[in-house]
Amino acid sequence: xxxxxxxxxxxxxxxxxxxxxxxxxxxxxxxxxxxxxxxxxxxxxxxxxxxxxxxxxxxxxxxxxxxxxxxxxxxxxxxxxxxxxxxxxxxxxxxxxxxxxxxxxxxxxxxxxxxxxxxxxxxxxxxxxxxxxxxxxxxxxxxxxxxxxxxxxxxxxxxxxxxxxxxxxxxxxxxxxxxxxxxxxxxxxxxxxxxxxxxxxxxxxxxxxxxxxxxxxxxxxxxxxxxxxxxxxxxxxxxxxxxxx
Amino acid sequence: xxxxxxxxxxxxxxxxxxxxxxxxxxxxxxxxxxxxxxxxxxxxxxxxxxxxxxxxxxxxxxxxxxxxxxxxxxxxxxxxxxxxxxxxxxxxxxxxxxxxxxxxxxxxxxxxxxxxxxxxxxxxxxxxxxxxxxxxxxxxxxxxxxxxxxxxxxxxxxxxxxxxxxxxxxxxxxxxxxxxxxxxxxxxxxxxxxxxxxxxxxxxxxxxxxxxxxxxxxxxxxxxxxxxxxxxxxxxxxxxxxxxxxxxxxxxxxxxxxxxxxxxxxxxxxxxxxxxxxxxx
Numbered sequence: 001x002x003x004x005x006x007x008x009x010x011x012x013x014x015x016x017x018x019x020x021x022x023x024x025x026x027x028x029x030x031x032x033x034x035x036x037x038x039x040x041x042x043x044x045x046x047x048x049x050x051x052x053x054x055x056x057x058x059x060x061x062x063x064x065x066x067x068x069x070x071x072x073x074x075x076x077x078x079x080x081x082x083x084x085x086x087x088x089x090x091x092x093x094x095x096x097x098x099x100x101x102x103x104x105x106x107x108x109x110x111x112x113x114x115x116x117x118x119x120x121x122x123x124x125x126x127x128x129x130x131x132x133x134x135x136x137x138x139x140x141x142x143x144x145x146x147x148x149x150x151x152x153x154x155x156x157x158x159x160x161x162x163x164x165x166x167x168x169x170x171x172x173x174x175x176x177x178x179x180x181x182x183x184x185x186x187x188x189x190x191x192x193x194x195x196x197x198x199x200x201x202x203x204x205x206x207x208x209x210x211x212x213x214x215x216x217x218x219x220x221x222x223x224x225x226x227x228x229x230x231x232x233x234x235x236x237x238x239x240x241x242x243x244x245x
Numbered sequence: 246x247x248x249x250x251x252x253x254x255x256x257x258x259x260x261x262x263x264x265x266x267x268x269x270x271x272x273x274x275x276x277x278x279x280x281x282x283x284x285x286x287x288x289x290x291x292x293x294x295x296x297x298x299x300x301x302x303x304x305x306x307x308x309x310x311x312x313x314x315x316x317x318x319x320x321x322x323x324x325x326x327x328x329x330x331x332x333x334x335x336x337x338x339x340x341x342x343x344x345x346x347x348x349x350x351x352x353x354x355x356x357x358x359x360x361x362x363x364x365x366x367x368x369x370x371x372x373x374x375x376x377x378x379x380x381x382x383x384x385x386x387x388x389x390x391x392x393x394x395x396x397x398x399x400x401x402x403x404x405x406x407x408x409x410x411x412x413x414x415x416x417x418x419x420x421x422x423x424x425x426x427x428x429x430x431x432x433x434x435x436x437x438x439x440x441x442x443x444x445x446x447x448x449x450x451x452x453x454x455x456x457x458x459x460x461x462x463x464x465x466x467x468x469x470x471x472x473x474x475x476x477x478x479x480x481x482x483x484x485x486x487x488x489x490x491x492x493x494x495x496x497x498x499x500x501x502x503x504x505x506x507x508x509x510x511x512x513x514x515x516x517x518x519x520x521x522x523x524x525x526x
Contacts, residue, residue: 095437139427143428
């Protein structure tokens with residue numbers, strides 16, 4: 001088991017201001033598994049990722065990553081603007097204490113993996129949105145984490161760029177044997193990528209339904225089979241939204 | 246005046262033999278001509294006031310006489326000695342202000358308690374006219390270099406500290422989260438993320454700090470005449486006492502030019518950092 005959550009709750013604030021963000025969430029991710037989590041915005045998905053990334057602690061329940069390292073990618077690339085693409089990828093390596101010569105080789109490998117070798121010397125503002133997100137992916141991978149957590153990472157990109165990045169992510173996930181928890185509000189994207197899709201309900205957040213995705217890979221986001229399953233997931237999401245509203 | 250400007254704009258931008266050199270010359274010309282025009286207008290107004298004859302020549306000489314005096318002073322070693330002493334003080338005292346301001350800034354940005362204690366005082370100090378510190382400085386340190394150092398640091402350090410504090414405060418929270426995700430904590434978080442992210446605002450503080458330091462230094466040099474240190478401020482003071490208006494205005498032009506050159510250097514530094522950081526220039 002790469003990640004296991006048992007009855008995890010999280011609330012913010014105290015007394016009358018207390019907000020329950022997550023209500024007894026249980027989920028697990030197998031090693032090498034690609035799990036997608038869909039839900040409306042404000043449903044506590046980001047809170048869940050923060051807990052898994054170790055940026056925050058659960059109020060109740062247990063969270064076990066089995067010693068596996070996790071890393072988190074945001075919707076925004078959140079690159080350091082004063083560093084080049086290579087510098088951004090190198091920083092986590094330096095923080096891990098890797099020697100300079102080895103660092104340089106590893107940066108080269110990672111930039112090649114995300115197909116940005118030619119852009120190593122560019123600063124983030126000189127790159128396109130898709131390129132920036134690929135640098136962010138390389139930077140996340142530089143932490144040698146086994147579990148990759150992604151918070152709507154392609155939400156701000158255009159459809160074609162997103163489609164290409166789905167291919168890249170799928171390839172890298174396979175090559176590296178990663179476990180991925182991918183948060184999105186786009187059911188098609190979830191079906192395109194996931195081995196399983198979890199539907200998250202809002203206020204408080206909890207796993208409301210689970211859909212296994214048995215479509216063979218590689219999948220195409222515009223394929224009819226994918227659309228059928230995505231439509232079922234959408235229906236379930238709308239049910240959650242109706243209950244909520 | 247309009248004619249003058251027309252003439253300046255219309256001047257040919259050098260030869261066209263080498264296109265790169267020509268482009269550079271065009272750009273230099275484009276940057277220079279408004280400044281040259283403004284300087285020409287300034288000199289013209291000055292000459293105009295002189296020509297009105299409100300003051301006699303020996304109290305308000307015209308630009309021609311002052312430029313001639315500047316050329317004369319420029320051939321004498323005591324002039325360079327004075328400029329040297331003033332610049333040396335500016336550099337040394339500003340460096341001290343920079344170190345103290347930076348340490349103060351980091352400490353206040355990092356500690357909530359310290360911020361509550363002295364945060365508003367730093368801003369208060371910034372708005373205090375630095376010349377008001379001199380009587381105390383002279384009591385404490387006498388007519389000495391240390392009195393000047395004391396006041397320059399008090400004048401410049403708050404700006405440097407405030408620049409750094411606001412730079413650190415404005416680091417986007419998302420970058421801090423990203424930094425924590427990749428394992429930057431404590432000192433390494435500061436070294437690799439917080440301080441570089443704060444650099445553009447810090448350079449703004451440095452620039453403002455320089456302006457305060459330069460003003461404080463001049464006030465100091467006028468009030469504190471350290472024996473055997475004939476600085477630019479001392480030249481100003483002597484020129485007034487000897488009713489040497491030409492020498493006085495010549496010294497003032499030198500002060501203006503030094504201030505502008507240093508400010509220009511900070512401006513270049515600021516623009517370079519902002520463009521590397523991907524901020525709008």
